Amino acid sequence: MDIHSIKVACSSCNLRELCMPVGLSPDEMSRLDSVISTRKRVKRGSALFNNGDRFSSLYAVRSGFFKTRVTSVDGRDQVTGFQMTGEILGMDGIVNDHHSCDAVALEDAEVCVMPFDRIESLSREFSALQHHVHKIMSREIVRDHGVMLLLGSMRAEERLAAFLLNLVQRLHSRGFSQSELVLRMTREEIGSYLGMKLETVSRTFSKFVEEGIIEVKQRHVQIKDTEALRRLVNPPSGS
Amino acid sequence: MDIHSIKVACSSCNLRELCMPVGLSPDEMSRLDSVISTRKRVKRGSALFNNGDRFSSLYAVRSGFFKTRVTSVDGRDQVTGFQMTGEILGMDGIVNDHHSCDAVALEDAEVCVMPFDRIESLSREFSALQHHVHKIMSREIVRDHGVMLLLGSMRAEERLAAFLLNLVQRLHSRGFSQSELVLRMTREEIGSYLGMKLETVSRTFSKFVEEGIIEVKQRHVQIKDTEALRRLVNPPSGS
DNA sequence: CGGCTCATTGATGCGCTTCAATTAAAGTGG
DNA sequence: CCACTTTAATTGAAGCGCATCAATGAGCCG
Numbered sequence A, B: 001m002d003i004h005s006i007k008v009a010c011s012s013c014n015l016r017e018l019c020m021p022v023g024l025s026p027d028e029m030s031r032l033d034s035v036i037s038t039r040k041r042v043k044r045g046s047a048l049f050n051n052g053d054r055f056s057s058l059y060a061v062r063s064g065f066f067k068t069r070v071t072s073v074d075g076r077d078q079v080t081g082f083q084m085t086g087e088i089l090g091m092d093g094i095v096n097d098h099h100s101c102d103a104v105a106l107e108d109a110e111v112c113v114m115p116f117d118r119i120e121s122l123s124r125e126f127s128a129l130q131h132h133v134h135k136i137m138s139r140e141i142v143r144d145h146g147v148m149l150l151l152g153s154m155r156a157e158e159r160l161a162a163f164l165l166n167l168v169q170r171l172h173s174r175g176f177s178q179s180e181l182v183l184r185m186t187r188e189e190i191g192s193y194l195g196m197k198l199e200t201v202s203r204t205f206s207k208f209v210e211e212g213i214i215e216v217k218q219r220h221v222q223i224k225d226t227e228a229l230r231r232l233v234n235p236p237s238g239s
Numbered sequence C: 001c002g003g004c005t006c007a008t009t010g011a012t013g014c015g016c017t018t019c020a021a022t023t024a025a026a027g028t029g030g
Numbered sequence D: 001c002c003a004c005t006t007t008a009a010t011t012g013a014a015g016c017g018c019a020t021c022a023a024t025g026a027g028c029c030g
Helices: A026-035 A116-125 A127-153 A156-172 A187-194 A198-210 A226-233 B026-035 B116-125 B127-153 B156-172 B187-194 B198-210 B226-233
Strands: A038-042 A047-049 A057-071 A077-083 A102-115 A180-182 A214-217 A220-223 B038-042 B047-049 B057-071 B077-083 B102-115 B180-182 B214-217 B220-223
Touching (some): A026 A116, A026 A127, A057 A116, A057 B127, A116 A127, A116 B116, A198 A214, B026 B127, B038 B047, B038 B057, B116 B127, B156 B226, B187 B198, B198 B214
Antiparallel strands (some): A047 A102, A180 A220, A214 A220, B038 B102, B057 B077, B057 B102, B214 B220
């Protein structure tokens, strides 16, 4: 066991509200600790796993920030999500025993490695853990449906507004500001996620700035009028 | 037990390759039979469940055809998928104990009702079933990522070509033709799924007909040049 | 047959992409 | 530490793809 494995314990992790362990007894919790065998560091720009890699584990983001991306046969790619502290990566790999997307760190990151066969065997013992795994996967499905709604029916301004509100809400629930955020991804990555070109992302940011809704300094964004963003996502009534 | 409950048994179901039971022993199979408590008929146009309904069960499509759809606060909706025989509905409901989308039958349909708490308890006994449940949810996640790629990075022709190829492939794996299909959904529903307007769907169909790729007579589609469709989805190299 | 829903097709315009140039920031080596 | 290079972001101008509006046609059913 290397030095990074010390204190790798869900029971003493300050992320337990966000991550896997929920409603477990102290005994169950310590059994879960034994599942989280290792931590793994991932350097900015490198991949936690790639499309085609053999699937073995789920990963809980301990620190840092990831994007996941799928690539079509002809090389186009699409960012399918951004994952922050406490969120789970790797569920795409279960169905075919191989990953079907890339997970790339957008800043130096650390993840908890949770071997999936261990999760499954422990799930057979603890129904609370079992149900939690099901919820995590269901949550991902529901999130994906929301992205489809965004991609299929919203216009550029609405998409970016929804994106900002979503990001800031997730950051807020992790103790950060409701109104300030630092983007960890490029305009191009935002655009890929939102189905628009980087120039459109940039222009839309500028438009929001002109309208006094946000302030932008590079990747630092300050939200000055949350309600205006909400109105953009959900147009009052008649378009 | 009403008459429809007779012979509701996975062990004698000709869909077992497509649906839930995989790699179960005869004993396990008969235990699974006991989970599938009932069948339920759903008339064309009516909902199996709606957004907000309490979640209790997963549903396996026994016959017929469904769409699922999410609705935004301001009333826009997005078709998130079309489900045919052997496919599973309802996984969206696990995370919040309530469904977050509507599942509407596009033709008279019948589903197997699988109470989720029973699935979970049986999953704790049979690891094969447990893993299969995980695979089904993972498959849905992977499918959703594919739809995001389609919505985020493809143009109208590519989207419709991908849609047709996907439909015909799923039908083929159920014993139907590789080249002929009957659309169970309207142009508007196709458009909602693909993020385009019904007029664009219609025009794109017409374009394919002009190019000799397909023949269309109302909802009956005959694919005359599968390779041309494949080339549309995956442009040769340039462009 | 008349009234419905669904589909097709045309004309016009807008939103976003594309191409291109400029600026700003971040990383690199002398 | 400051030139130099590289990457990221902004902004403008032009064009295209798809949406929108509108009218017609085709099936379906009471």
